[in-house]
Amino acid sequence: MIEYELQQIRSAELIRAAEEYRIGREALRLRRAAHRTAKEPEPEGRAHGHRRRPRVARAA
Numbered sequence: 001m002i003e004y005e006l007q008q009i010r011s012a013e014l015i016r017a018a019e020e021y022r023i024g025r026e027a028l029r030l031r032r033a034a035h036r037t038a039k040e041p042e043p044e045g046r047a048h049g050h051r052r053r054p055r056v057a058r059a060a
Helices: 002-038
Strands: none
Touching: none
């Protein structure tokens, strides 16, 4: 019986942690969306954002 109760507690903790993670990701998504809408519109030539360097360095 104790094992069952421990499993129920673990399950509830995992569900709570997953819910907190989901809420955090949703808040981050909403902050980014708000930042995008508050920012001035980009000129035609820069519609796709900044150009980034590739992650992998070139071979010599």
